[in-house]
Amino acid sequence: MSDANTSRPDVDASERLMIELRHVHKWYGQFHVLKDINLGVSKGERIVICGPSGSGKSTMIRCINRLEEHQDGQIIVDGTELTDDIKHIDQIRREVGMVFQHFNLFPHLTVLENCCLAPIWVRRMPRREAEQVAMQYLEKVKIPEQARKYPGQLSGGQQQRVAIARSLCMNPSIMLFDEPTSALDPEMIKEVLDTMVELAESGMTMLCVTHEMGFAKTVANRVIFMDGGEIIEQNEPEAFFHNPQSDRTKLFLSQILAH
Amino acid sequence: MTTHVPHPDLPPPSTSIGAIAWLRANLFSSWLNSLLTLGAAYLLYLTIPPLVQWALIDADWFGDSREACESGGACWVFVGVRMNQFMYGLYPETEYWRINLAAILLVLLMVPLFIKRFPWKRWLVPFVLFGYPVIAFMLFSGGVFGLEYVETSRWGGLTLTLILSSVGMAASLPLGILLALGRRSDMPIVKSVSVVIIEFWRGVPLITVLFMSSVMLPLFLPEGTHFDKLLRAMIGIALFQSAYMAEVVRSGLQAIPKGQYEAAQALGLSYWQSMGLIILPQALKLVIPGIVNTFIALFKDTTLVLIIGLFDMLAMIQAALADPNWLGYAIEGLSFAALVYWVFCFSMSRYSLSLERKLHTGHTR
Numbered sequence: 001m002s003d004a005n006t007s008r009p010d011v012d013a014s015e016r017l018m019i020e021l022r023h024v025h026k027w028y029g030q031f032h033v034l035k036d037i038n039l040g041v042s043k044g045e046r047i048v049i050c051g052p053s054g055s056g057k058s059t060m061i062r063c064i065n066r067l068e069e070h071q072d073g074q075i076i077v078d079g080t081e082l083t084d085d086i087k088h089i090d091q092i093r094r095e096v097g098m099v100f101q102h103f104n105l106f107p108h109l110t111v112l113e114n115c116c117l118a119p120i121w122v123r124r125m126p127r128r129e130a131e132q133v134a135m136q137y138l139e140k141v142k143i144p145e146q147a148r149k150y151p152g153q154l155s156g157g158q159q160q161r162v163a164i165a166r167s168l169c170m171n172p173s174i175m176l177f178d179e180p181t182s183a184l185d186p187e188m189i190k191e192v193l194d195t196m197v198e199l200a201e202s203g204m205t206m207l208c209v210t211h212e213m214g215f216a217k218t219v220a221n222r223v224i225f226m227d228g229g230e231i232i233e234q235n236e237p238e239a240f241f242h243n244p245q246s247d248r249t250k251l252f253l254s255q256i257l258a259h
Numbered sequence: 260m261t262t263h264v265p266h267p268d269l270p271p272p273s274t275s276i277g278a279i280a281w282l283r284a285n286l287f288s289s290w291l292n293s294l295l296t297l298g299a300a301y302l303l304y305l306t307i308p309p310l311v312q313w314a315l316i317d318a319d320w321f322g323d324s325r326e327a328c329e330s331g332g333a334c335w336v337f338v339g340v341r342m343n344q345f346m347y348g349l350y351p352e353t354e355y356w357r358i359n360l361a362a363i364l365l366v367l368l369m370v371p372l373f374i375k376r377f378p379w380k381r382w383l384v385p386f387v388l389f390g391y392p393v394i395a396f397m398l399f400s401g402g403v404f405g406l407e408y409v410e411t412s413r414w415g416g417l418t419l420t421l422i423l424s425s426v427g428m429a430a431s432l433p434l435g436i437l438l439a440l441g442r443r444s445d446m447p448i449v450k451s452v453s454v455v456i457i458e459f460w461r462g463v464p465l466i467t468v469l470f471m472s473s474v475m476l477p478l479f480l481p482e483g484t485h486f487d488k489l490l491r492a493m494i495g496i497a498l499f500q501s502a503y504m505a506e507v508v509r510s511g512l513q514a515i516p517k518g519q520y521e522a523a524q525a526l527g528l529s530y531w532q533s534m535g536l537i538i539l540p541q542a543l544k545l546v547i548p549g550i551v552n553t554f555i556a557l558f559k560d561t562t563l564v565l566i567i568g569l570f571d572m573l574a575m576i577q578a579a580l581a582d583p584n585w586l587g588y589a590i591e592g593l594s595f596a597a598l599v600y601w602v603f604c605f606s607m608s609r610y611s612l613s614l615e616r617k618l619h620t621g622h623t624r
C-alpha cells in the first residue's frame with residue numbers, strides 16, 4: 001500500500017487516521033443519500049453518529065466496509081483506499097468488524113461456530129486455535145456457557161453480545177455499530193451497552209450509530225449529527241449536548257431528550 | 260403485607276386425555292364432523308373388505324404357471340414367476356450377483372451415514388458420490404477384471420429405474436444449485452445463460468427430450484460416433500430435472516434475509532464461502548420438501564425411458580403382460596408396480612421429514 005494516501009503533511013504520525021472519508025457522495029438512483037461527507041477518525045477514537053431516521057447514517061457506515069458502494073470521493077481505511085479492487089475490499093473487511101441492528105447471526109450454526117467461522121475460513125486459523133479465541137471473546141461478553149447453543153435459543157441481548165464476540169474474533173482494528181440496541185427489549189439494552197463500554201475502554205476505534213445518549217455522553221470522544229445526507233455538526237459530547245450550534249441539531253436533541 | 264404463594268401444578272382433567280377424549284375432539288366435534296366420520300367409515304367398509312379378500316385371502320401365491328391361479332383372487336404367481344425380470348431386466352441370469360453385490364455395497368456404505376458419530380463420514384460422503392458410481396459401473400458393465408461385458412441395452416428392470424433416478428438426483432441437485440446461483444448473479448452473461456437454460460429445459464416435455472436425445476441427436480453427430488443410449492437418457496433426465504431443481508433452490512435463496520449475506524460479507528467471507536457456508540445450508544434446509552418433491556417426480560418420470568427402448572421396471576411389467584401365456588393379469592402387474600413405486604416414494608418423503616426435524620435449530624433468525 002502506498003503511504004501517500006494516509007499521511008497528510010499537516011498531521012503527525014501519531015495522529016494517523018484510521019478512517020478517512022473525503023468528499024464522499026452516494027446516490028440511490030436519483031436520490032442523493034450522502035452529500036459531500038468528510039470525516040477523519042483517528043486510532044482509538046469513539047464516535048457516536050446520530051440523526052433522524054433516513055438521514056444516511058447507516059449508508060455512511062456501510063460504505064466504510066463496502067456493504068454499499070460510494071460513487072464519488074475517497075474512502076481510506078487504515079491506509080487502504082476502497083476501490084473496485086477486490087483485494088482492497090477483502091483487506092478492509094478483515095480490519096473492520098460490524099454489528100447490525102438485527103444481529104444477523106447465522107441461525108444454522110451454534111454460537112461457537114458463528115464465532116469460529118470467519119477466523120477459520122478467512123484468516124486460515126486452525127480450528128482448535130479459533131475455538132480458543134472464540135471462547136476467550138465469549139467470556140469477555142459474558143456468555144461462555146451458551147457456546148453450544150443455537151442463536152434461536154438465546155435472548156436478543158445475548159444474541160447481540162454473540163454478534164459482538166463474532167466480530168471481535170477476527171481481531172479487527174475498527175468496529176462499526178449500526179443501532180445495536182434498537183431492536184432490543186429495554187431490559188436487555190444495558191447488557192449490550194456495558195459490553196460496548198468495555199470495548200471502548202480497551203482502546204478500540206469505534207463508530208456507533210445510536211440514539212443512546214447516555215452512552216454517547218460517557219463513551220464518545222465526538223458526536224456527529226447527520227441530517228439529509230450531510231454531516232451537520234460534530235463536537236465533543238459535552239459541547240454537543242449543552243451548546244448545539246445548528247437549529248436542526250437543537251430540534252433533534254429536543255425531540256430525543258424530551259423523554 | 261401478604262406473601263404470594265405460587266399455585267401448584269395440577270394434572271389435566273381426565274376428560275381431556277385418553278382415547279374417548281381423542282375421538283370426541285377429532286372425529287365427533289360437531290354434527291358435520293360426525294357426518295363426515297360416519298360417511299368415511301361407510302366408504303371404507305364398502306372398499307376395504309373386498310380388496311383384502313381379492314389381494315390377500317383369495318389370492319394365489321405359489322406355483323409356476325397360470326394353472327396355479329384358479330381361486331378367482333389375485334394371481335401373484337404371475338409376479339413371482341417374472342420377478343427376476345422385473346428386478347434385473349434382460350441382464351444375463353448368471354451375472355445377477357453383480358447387481359446384488361452393488362446393491363449390498365451401497366447399503367453397507369449408506370448405513371454409517373445414518374450413525375450419528377461415525378468418524379469417517381467426511382470421507383464416506385464423497386466416496387458414495389464419486390467413488391461408488393465408478394465401482395458400480397464396472398460391476399454392471401463388466402469388461403474388466405475378467406467380468407463378462409454386459410452392454411447397457413440389457414440393463415433393465417428396477418435396477419435401471421434405480422440407476423436412472425440416482426444418477427438424475429446426484430446430478431440435478433448440484434446442477435440446479437449452480438443454475439439457481441447463476442440466475443441470481445450480478446453478472447449479466449451468467450444470469451442470462453442460466454435463465455435461458457432453465458426456461459428451455461422447463462419448457463419442453465421430458466418425453467420430447469428423451470425422444471430427441473435418442474432419435475435426433477445421432478443425426479447431428481458425425482457418422483459412426485457411438486454415444487450410448489442410456490448415457491443420453493441420463494443426460495437428458497439430469498438437465499431436465501436440474502431446471503426444476505434450480506427454481507426450487509432459487510425459492511430457498513430468496514427466503515434468506517439480506518442480513519445473512521451482509522454479515523457474511525462484513526466478516527470477509529468470499530462469494531463462494533458465503534454461499535457454501537452460510538446461504539446454501541439455510542436455503543436448502545428450507546426447501547427440503549421441494550427438493551424431495553422434485554426427486555419423487557424424477558423417480559416416477561424415469562418410466563418414460565420406455566419410449567426410447569430402455570426397459571425399466573414398468574416396461575418389463577408391460578412386456579410381461581403381453582406374454583400370451585399370462586394374458587389377463589394386468590391388474591396384478593400394475594398393482595405390483597404401484598406398490599414398488601409407492602414404497603420408494605413414501606420412504607423418500609419420510610426421510611425428508613426426519614431430515615427437516617434433525618436440521619431444525621430453533622425458531623428465530
Ligand SMILES: Nc1ncnc2c1ncn2[C@@H]1O[C@H](COP(=O)(O)OP(=O)(O)O)[C@@H](O)[C@H]1O
Pocket residue numbers: 028031033051052053054055056057058059060
Ligand atoms: N437500498 C436502497 N435503495 C434505495 N434507497 C435506499 C436504500 N437504502 C436506504 N435508502 C434510502 O436512503 C436514505 C438513508 O437511509 P439510511 O442510511 O438507512 O438512513 P438511517 O440509517 O440514517 O436511518 C433513506 O431515505 C432510505 O430510504
Ligand SMILES: [Mg+2]
Pocket residue numbers: 057058059178179
Ligand atoms: Mg439506519
